[in-house]
Amino acid sequence: MSGGLGVDAWWNGLGSAALVGTGRREVPRPPDPLSDRVVARAGETSSEVSLLDALAVGTALRRGGRTGRHVPDSEREAAAEPDRLPLAPATARQLLDLLLTQSPVGPRLTPLALGVWLREAARAGVRVHHASLVPLLTAATATPELRESVVPVLDNRGSWLCSRNPAWSWVHAVVPDARAGDTADWASSSTEVRSSLLRSLRRTDPAQARDLLDSSWTTDPAAARADLLGTLETGLSLDDEPLLERALDDRAAGVREVAYGLLDRLPGSARAARLAGLLGGLLSTSGVVRKKVHLELPREPDAAAVRDGLGKAPKGRSQRGLWMERIAAGAPLETWTEVTGVDPVGVVRSLEDRDALRGLRWAVLVRRDADWARALLDVGWDAALVGLLPPDDVARRVLDRLEQVTTLHEYAATLRLLPPPWSAEASARVVKRLAKLDPSALGTADLVTVLALSLHPSAAPAVQRLAATSEGGRLTPLQHLVQYLSLVPTITEAFR
Amino acid sequence: MTRWSLQAVEKAAPDAASLAAGRRLATPGPWSEVGSTDSLVWGRCQGSGRTPYQVSIDLTGPAYRCSCPSRKFPCKHAIGLLLLWVRGDGAVADAAEGPDFASSWAQTRAQRAAERAGERATGTDKPVDPEARARRVEDRIRLMDAGIAEFALWLTDLVRAGTVQAKRRPLSWWDAAGSRLVDAQLPGLADRVRDLGSQVNRRDDWADHLLDQLGLCWTAVKAWERRAHLDEVTLADLRVFLGWPTATDDVRGADAVEGRWQVLGAHRSLDGRLQQQRTWLRAVDSGETVLLLDFAPRNGPLPAARLVGSVLEATVARYPGSWPRRALFATEPAVVSTGAPLPAGSTIDDALGSSASALAANPWTPRVPAVLDRAALATDEVVDPTGTAIPLLPVEDAWTLAALTGGRATTVFGEIEEGGFRPLTIDLDPVGEVG
Structure with a gap:
């Protein structure tokens, strides 16, 4: 287009004229090769018509003259690397498609079934088919619990795909990388960032984490000191004692509270020994054959005892009660037995002081002492303490407890304590008990999840009978459970 | 008739909610008396009511019937039954013929279809009166003539006042122009003008888009004025643009x-x-x-x-x-x-070339089909082996296409529209998974 305007420049000129209207701006002349055709009539027509004429020609030129852009090799996007893992077997792929598009087990149990599928796939060392990547990633985006097990089956294609969609960026976050946070930015980081940094560092290098905490201890505000001190709970040991002792002298009550709680976990600490001294002074026994343990109320504490936590009680709380609880929570458990010569069962049986019992229970919990837990459980059901027993013991106690619960709510709460997977016998007892508890009220589909995760496959027929008695043509949670129990072996089979 | 694909069933659903509801019903649980023949699928579905719903699907139509009160069409029961059927795991068994409720319905349908075909073939029932028809065409042309003349005035007014002012107009202004075009039996133009009203408010490149559309409309106005001189093919193209359907x-x-x-x-x-x-x-x-x-x-x-x-x-x-x-x-x-691979295609330049030829013959051509050889679907463009790229137009399953191709070059079929490419089918052979 020598001499005249190019089509683009002309079109822009038409645009400017059109913007403000032909009433105010003249219509530009077209580029040379077109001018005789378009302008020929221009003299005889109004400027509106010549603009419209020009637009008609211009749009035809633009639409017909479109070209692609040239992409230099350096700008080409990298394609996915070939996959490394073999493809999942055909039956397994069909099952995955079924779960992703029309799951037979209902929305609650589908993530569990997908979890089973994914774990089996990872165990078999295979990848999913490309067509299932999008629905699978979509499902795992909606259900974060699935994410960790999705990652190993994605292979190169899947991880390439995720790198292109921000919604799936969690895939790369899940991949364990060493980026535990930057210790160099300690001074300038927020308390949240520091606290998560400390937590992860405590798992690998507790000393370095402690040193970091120590480095800003004198300058951090009280709330930050309390928060950060709490992270010592991970990987806690006697090496942390000097810092904790210092925290006992802290100005802020919140920091001191955190320190008491942490020192309670260290029966070998100097504070534990000091509290053992106090406790020993309160204990006495009577009787010879069957000794009874007596516990006096604590006396007015000295300055050292106040420093160890025997301070002023909050409003409404008995002063001596608080001291009693603090002593019982912090002293070594052995103090009770060594001073009195009575075993844990005997001690618990004779203890009547509620504050002492509360402190003792706390000490048992944080030190995870199974013998004492058993002794406490003998006098009353305590869900938290059951977890401290060896699995067989737990199962026996939980199953006994199940016989006593009267509501579906209690039933569900108790069932959660039963360590999975359940034996055939345990499963049978669980289902039998459920039958007596009006399973039609099983709207709490949460319970179905617990059952699905742990029931022995042999319980399927019993659940089936139970499901059949429940009314209605709709698929109840129980029927989904039946489907689930039969689906799981099929999934496992599909990877053989 | 071959069993449908899962996709075909999904596309038959009227909306996502019906599809989701259908999926929940796609388990053997609520179904009884299910079966299928070459052309029929049927079953009874236990719903919330006492009597089960009778569902029949005529695969040749396809046509759906269900005794449920749903106004969705096809309803979730039909979708559920189809999903169960396409799975092909025996939940819907093959049978020689359907139960009464399904076959009698299918027969009536077939009969009616045959009657309609007969009417078409012989033309006995509805004799065409050539005079009446010519009169109707004349009336329509008179209306359209007046409509086009008024539309030409509207266009000149628009460019005289300027496009900035047009952009400031409320939607009702565009709608009113659209309604007048409908009255003038120019529904194609009417839809375009109404759409333009919302596009100028939505698009960043509204000014260029508006100019293009004005140009296209003006082309149609001018072509209509000269219609006596147009050949039949161009006249037919113009009729499509204006919205004068061919029976x-x-x-x-x-x-x-x-x-x-x-x-x-x-x-x-x-x-x-x-x-x-x-x-x-x-x-x-x-x-x-x-x-x-x-x-x-x-x-x-x-x-x-x-x-x-x-x-x-x-x-x-x-x-x-x-x-x-x-x-x-x-x-x-x-x-x-089934399963035929895509035919050999061309480069992007060649495809744009054939788009240009199509536009030369019919300036209103909205899009042309194109098979691209060894094309790679990148994030927002498609690139061919010569390094030429055009933008990708949004499609619903863009991520699935990406997952299937992995960014590798393959044969792709799609539509060239406004200088962009809408991928519709990919040939999986070169990137296929060895199962």
């Missing part, structure tokens, strides 16, 4: 080709209140590509999409107009084979 019966009789047609790809879109389904067919012998168009109201059912890669034996009648031509099935197509 299907006229098409059926006119330009029919018998042969084998490969389904290259399909696309569904929702334009305002109307759903559109475009299916591109390629004649196996001549290589000509034609376009099937189906329409349905927003919540209505579109016919099940033809399985991509299948080859159909059918008589296809073509509408008048220039390439790519719209067509319809003059006879019910029979599936000859």
